Structure formats: structure tokens, C-alpha cells
Amino acid sequence: MFDREAYNKRIEWFKEARFGMFIHWGLYSIPARGEWVRSTEQMSIEDYQEYFDEFNPVDYNPKEWARMAKEAGMKYVVLTAKHHDGFCLFDSQYTEYKATNTKAGRDLIREYVDAVRAEGLKVGLYYSIIDWHHPDFPHYGDRQHPMRNNEAYKDVVHNFDNYLDYMHKQVRELCTNYGQIDLLWFDFSYDHLRGEAWRATELVNMIRELQPNVIMDNRLEVSGEGYGSLATNNPQVYSGDFVSPEQIIPLEGIRDEAGRPVMWEACITMNNNWGYNERDKFFKSPDMIVKKLVECVSKGGNMILNIGPDAKGNVPQESVDVLRRVGKWMKGNHLSIYGCDNSGMDKPEYGRITRNGNKIYYHVMENPIGFVALHGLKKEDIKKIRLLATGTELKIADSWVTSNYPDVVFVSFGPNPQMLDDIDTVIEVELK
Ligand code: H79
Structure with a gap:
């Protein structure tokens, strides 16, 4: 049964916060053609391996990222602990495909969590439930997989439960090894892979036990199509705590079947990519960012704005400049954002x-x-x-x-x- 009272309590800080920072960063920051590069260019695991071998983020400094978020007036940060490529920034004991085994040589999530917490910001982790690296994540015929329709893999038998065990165990690590986690951002369900296909009730019950106050997006159930059961009178255990419109701001906010406002967070990129893209210079202006943030709040939602640091760990100068100007506006005007509503x-x-x-x-x-x-x-x-x-x-x-x-x-x-x-x-x- 959905406990609405517990739910309202859980999302209190999130509603108050209104403005967060998203960070997409991983192996794909090296080719710098966006975080989907392995898929869009249909690279094999071997093709992609060179980025693992090369990964050496000498300028990785999450303290600076956290400071930037704070100075921009953001109240929480969400970093890609694992994106679709399956590479883990954290020291998972269930894979060798992790930062610890690269030239970085350490758990990069630990430093991030410490840095964000030290700035007094809420700590969020993005975790892709899609995994293009795990051998038991299906790919033949799967339009979301870089190896889709690859005849060489036609007869590979996948033990999807094996993948789910792996995925559940990694989420357990994230919920156990880093102190209090405030937000988990799962990405994403599609086709038949949604809800119980992920053993989502089991997963969420485990998460709620380990991290009773954590909030989650709604993508264990949906991605963009529809708002999921959170917007009905009978949310599932895995409905999540907020709807996550991607690159769109809802026209009039979001309400459930009973007309109650539903919590949502629009995720927005700074340019037109999530991961660093060397050629994408189409950065949104500070003017646009402030106005879109105000639009979200005026419709009862949050906005999480993404940065894509480069291979070395540096935030693109364009993003730094935007964040600085937005921060200047927020300094004088944050009372019209934090805790505000429609x-x-x-x-x-x-x-x-x-x-x-x-x-x-x-x-x-x-x-x-x-x-x-x-x-x-x-x-x-x-x-x-x-x-x-x-x-x-x-x-x-x-x-x-x-x-x-x-x-x-x-x-x-x-x-x-x-x-x-x-x-x-x-x-x-x-x-x-
Ligand atoms: O992590 C970010 C994205 O990588 C992930 N969600 C955000 C937060 C995501 N974005 N879009 N999708 C998932 C859905 C898939 C979109 C696609 Fe495409 C259209 C995949 C292939 C065509 C976008 C455009 C990515 C490559 C080209």
C-alpha cells in the first residue's frame, strides 16, 4: 500500500529545494561525442575498451563541482555512478569495469559524496538500469542496445535474472557504502522492460530498508511515456517519488487522478548533450535558464540542470559562465524559488x-x-x-x-x- 503521509514527508526537502545539478561524466567524456556514443556509433565492447584503458581524470575535483552547484543556488547534485555503458565510477565488488581499475585507481563516488555533503547539499546518484556491458543484458533486436541486430550474437542466450542479481547488488552497495543517500535517479524503462521486469518491488523494498528517506525518480516504471502509477490513485511500490520529464517542461504542471499535484523534476541539458560533447557549443543562455527555472517552480516542479565535464574532469567554461550568472540572480532572488509553488x-x-x-x-x-x-x-x-x-x-x-x-x-x-x-x-x- 502506498503511504501518502510518508511520501509527503519524504519529498519535503525536494519540494523546498527546487533547483539541482545533474552531472553526466564517465568513459564517454573521452570520445566527447555524447554519452550515447557507444550506441549511436554501434561500437563493440572491444571498440569501447580503449576509453577504459585511457581513463585518467587528472583534474577530477568534485569539491569544485559541489562549490559550483552551491554558488549557482542549487540544493542537490546527482552524478552518474553508472551510465548505460555500464562503467562504474564507484568501487563495486561485483565488476572489474570500474574506476578503481583505471588510471584513476580509486572510488570516485566516495570523493563526490563527501564533497557534496561538505557543501551542505543533498547527495544524489544516477544509476542506469540499462547496461550495455553486462553479458546478460539482452541486445539482439533491442533498439536501445549498441549491439542490436548483430548477427554474430544472434544465438547468445541471456540469463536476465543474472543481470538483475548484479543490478540489485550494485544498488545495495550504493545504499550501504556511502552514508545517507538523498536521491536515486534510475534510468530507464522501455518496451517490456519496466516495473516487475526489473524485480522492482523487491528492489525498492530493499532500498527503503537501507535508505528510508531516499527519494527516487519514476523510471523503474516508465521513461517519458506517461507519468506512471504515481499519477494514479494506486501508486506501485516502484512508482518513485517524482515524475521525470526529460528535455520538456510540462505544459501545466502535473496532477494525479484525484487532482492532487504530483511532484516532478524537469531534467534539462546545458547544451544539447548530457555527456561532454566537444562539438556541441549550443549552450543555453543564463537568461533562458533562469526563466525556465522560474517556469518550473511556477508550475509546481523542480529543475535539474546538467553539466558534462570533460575527460580530465573539467567543467566546460561555457557552463561555468552560465552557472555563475544564474548564481548571481539566485543570490538576490532565491526566496522566489526555494519552497515556492504554483x-x-x-x-x-x-x-x-x-x-x-x-x-x-x-x-x-x-x-x-x-x-x-x-x-x-x-x-x-x-x-x-x-x-x-x-x-x-x-x-x-x-x-x-x-x-x-x-x-x-x-x-x-x-x-x-x-x-x-x-x-x-x-x-x-x-x-x-
Ligand atoms: O542520461 C541521460 C540520457 O542519456 C538518458 N536520460 C538522460 C537523463 C536518455 N536520454 N534519452 N534517452 C535516454 C532515451 C533514448 C533516446 C535516443 Fe538517442 C534516441 C536513443 C537513440 C535515439 C539521443 C539521441 C541519444 C542518442 C541519440
Whole structure:
């Protein structure tokens, strides 16, 4: 039975946090053609082996990653402990295909977990339930596998249960060897491989026993198609704690069958790849990132923004610059993000609205001509209006220009009506 009370308690910190950092990093950072390179270029295990032999991340410094996340205003970090290629950044006793056996020579997850925790951020691990390296993970005819339709492997018999034992044991290691884990990000179910095909009830019961407070995404059950049983009245044990829309922001947030808001997190790349891609320079601007974050929060969701460090472990300069600018905005305006939610009010033409209790945040994303209209307010309910970033008080405007709209509250940015922050200037309205 789904315990809604326990569920609501579990996701409290996540709802409060709203903004996280995703990190995709592994062997695929060396070819630098995206994390799917083994699949898209149909490389065999042998083809791909050279990256294992070469892996030597001399600049790996998760303390710096954690500091970057913190300074950008992010509250949690999720790193790929194992991606689809099966390579483990952690020291698993069940495989030799791990960082410990490369030139890195050590458990890279341990240093990451320590670094993130030291910054006071929540610790997340991504773990791919797909595994292109394990001999018992099916590939013949499987469109998600790099070796799909390879005649040479036509008659290979897979013992999928063998793979599942391996996968369960690795998840047990992640839940046992690194102290408290706050978030597990599984990726992903498809075709017939979903839910109990992963022995998911057994898996989740084990996880909940080892890490009673951990939250999980919904991909033991689905990937992108549908929200899974979390959005029904009878979530499965393995429904996960949040829906994980990939590279899309839900049009109006997400609700379950009973109309209750369902927790979700949009995962978004900084450019158009998750893993480092040397040729992909299509980075999103800080302007876009701030606005998309506000959009998520205004629809009751989180945003996790991805970086793809290079083979040596360095974060691309473009990403560093974006994070810095986003952090500058967050420094002054985080109260309009953390713990905020859908306001239930109409979206204004110039931006969006977020809300935290008796504080309503009007995000002004376009310079106004003259006054700014704060729709949906009654003058007598207002205690105080301020510019969030500076604390400057704003008076309700009373002018012949606004007199045609007697029911609307207007304020002014002053005699020179320029936005304080050219991305998003936040006006905080405190209600009585
Ligand atoms: O880990 C990241 C992705 O690698 C993984 N989930 C995020 C968090 C993922 N992305 N997409 N998918 C899983 C679904 C598969 C998409 C594909 Fe393709 C379309 C696989 C092959 C065609 C994207 C485009 C990857 C290669 C080309």
C-alpha cells in the first residue's frame, strides 16, 4: 500500500529545494561525442575498451563541482555512478569495469559524496538500469542496445535474472557504502522492460530498508511515456517519488487522478548533450535558464540542470559562465524559488508568478513601459511590496495613467523604469 503521509514527508526537502545539478561524466567524456556514443556509433565492447584503458581524470575535483552547484543556488547534485555503458565510477565488488581499475585507481563516488555533503547539499546518484556491458543484458533486436541486430550474437542466450542479481547488488552497495543517500535517479524503462521486469518491488523494498528517506525518480516504471502509477490513485511500490520529464517542461504542471499535484523534476541539458560533447557549443543562455527555472517552480516542479565535464574532469567554461550568472540572480532572488509553488494566479504578460505562503513573487521578465501591473491583488490585502533583490520598498502607484484600471495594483520601478536585473526582476508582495 502506498503511504501518502510518508511520501509527503519524504519529498519535503525536494519540494523546498527546487533547483539541482545533474552531472553526466564517465568513459564517454573521452570520445566527447555524447554519452550515447557507444550506441549511436554501434561500437563493440572491444571498440569501447580503449576509453577504459585511457581513463585518467587528472583534474577530477568534485569539491569544485559541489562549490559550483552551491554558488549557482542549487540544493542537490546527482552524478552518474553508472551510465548505460555500464562503467562504474564507484568501487563495486561485483565488476572489474570500474574506476578503481583505471588510471584513476580509486572510488570516485566516495570523493563526490563527501564533497557534496561538505557543501551542505543533498547527495544524489544516477544509476542506469540499462547496461550495455553486462553479458546478460539482452541486445539482439533491442533498439536501445549498441549491439542490436548483430548477427554474430544472434544465438547468445541471456540469463536476465543474472543481470538483475548484479543490478540489485550494485544498488545495495550504493545504499550501504556511502552514508545517507538523498536521491536515486534510475534510468530507464522501455518496451517490456519496466516495473516487475526489473524485480522492482523487491528492489525498492530493499532500498527503503537501507535508505528510508531516499527519494527516487519514476523510471523503474516508465521513461517519458506517461507519468506512471504515481499519477494514479494506486501508486506501485516502484512508482518513485517524482515524475521525470526529460528535455520538456510540462505544459501545466502535473496532477494525479484525484487532482492532487504530483511532484516532478524537469531534467534539462546545458547544451544539447548530457555527456561532454566537444562539438556541441549550443549552450543555453543564463537568461533562458533562469526563466525556465522560474517556469518550473511556477508550475509546481523542480529543475535539474546538467553539466558534462570533460575527460580530465573539467567543467566546460561555457557552463561555468552560465552557472555563475544564474548564481548571481539566485543570490538576490532565491526566496522566489526555494519552497515556492504554483500561485494559482494567471500568468502575467511580462513574466510569471511564484508563491510561498503569504509572499507572492511577480517575476518581471520584460521592461515595462511606465507602471507594472500586479494582477490578482486587492489593495487592502497587501502588507508590503518590495524589490526582492535589494529590499527597496515599492509604493502602490496612483496616477491618471492607471485610473482606467481601478481594480489593478500598479507599482513603478522609478522615474527610469528599467528592470533592476535584466533577466528577471522580482517584486515581492507580502500579504497581511
Ligand atoms: O542520461 C541521460 C540520457 O542519456 C538518458 N536520460 C538522460 C537523463 C536518455 N536520454 N534519452 N534517452 C535516454 C532515451 C533514448 C533516446 C535516443 Fe538517442 C534516441 C536513443 C537513440 C535515439 C539521443 C539521441 C541519444 C542518442 C541519440
